[in-house]
Amino acid sequence: MRYVSLGSGSKGNATLLEHQGRSLLIDCGFSRKTLLQRLELARADAGQLEAVLVTHEHGDHAKGALALCEALDIPLYCSQGTAIKMDWTEHARWRSLTGGDLTRVAGMSVAAxxxxxxxxxxxxxxVEAAGLRVGVLSDLGSLTPHVIAAYQGCHGLQLEANHDPEMLRKGPYPPGLQARVAGPYGHLSNAQCAELIRRIDWPGVQYLTAGHISEKNNHPDLVGQALALAFGSTSRPVHLLAQDQVADWCEF
Ligand SMILES: [Zn+2]
Ligand SMILES: [Zn+2]
Structure with missing residues (x-):
């Protein structure tokens, strides 16, 4: 099993997971054309892609998903709420997912x-396959017991370190948007991300990557510091994802 971020941030997110020559994509916040280019940059075969899973309706996650599914003739999975917001409920490609569902996609087990x-x-x-467990987590405003329980025991985790609260406060966002980002339904700060890492028990962890890093309200050095402290006991590096870069594959 292996996985790679094809880009992460407020202008677009997509993560490819692959197992035994079959793959699925979590989010397609890029145009179909850009996404296909990034698959090539990752040396991934678009022909192996069997489904796209969309986390929610925000453009940086959903933008090119339906166009990609139509071009590749594959299904699109998301919640009914997301499908309603995207006007996908009548579309033949849509498959409904509900929180708590365990679904088999591209030979992998997907927990929503x-x-x-x-x-x-x-x-x-x-996502689990061959006894390996990969958690992809972005766009959450606060840590809930449910989320903390769901991500225990991951061998690879890609999570959100969106903002530094002080940079957000002093940054260019108007007060209303600042409140939204920092609020319980916005995005995780570096400190919240570090807190999540501390509360996850993962003896078999091999990869930790941080994404959805704000270009205006955060700095990679701050993310690195906050997460390395929390992740320090494993003595493994924390990898930071970028908006315009295909990351290195995390391979098991
Ligand atoms: Zn987002
Ligand atoms: Zn969002």
Missing amino acids: VTVPHDAREPLQFV
Whole structure:
């Protein structure tokens, strides 16, 4: 099993997971054309892609998903709430997911996890194959016992370190948007991300990556410091994801 971020941030997110020559994509916040280019950059075969899972309706996650599914003739999975917001409920490609569902997609087991975020019915995903467990988690405003329980025992975790509260306060966002980002249905701060890492028990962890890093309200050095402290006991590096870069594959 292996996985790679094809880009992460408020201008677009997509993560590819692959097992035995079959793959699924979590989110397609890029145009179909950009996404296909990024698959090439990752040396991934678009022909192996069997489904797209969309976490929620915000454009940085959903933008190119339906166009990609139509071009590749594959299904699109998301919650009913997301489908309603995207006007996908009558579309033949749509498959409904509900928080708590365990679904088989592209030979992998996908758990849908309900998260607090200001979307209609947002989900995040934990994917398992061959005894390996990968959690992909972004766009949540606060840590809930449900989320913390769902992501225990991951061997790879890609999570959100969106903002530094002081940079957000002094930054260019108007007060209303600042309140939204920092609020319980917005995005995780570096400190909240570090707190999540501390509360996850993962003896088999191999990869930790941080994404959805704000370009205006955060700095990679601050993310690195906050997470390395929390993750320090494992003596493994924390990898930071970028908006315009295909990351390195995390391979087991
Ligand atoms: Zn987002
Ligand atoms: Zn969002």
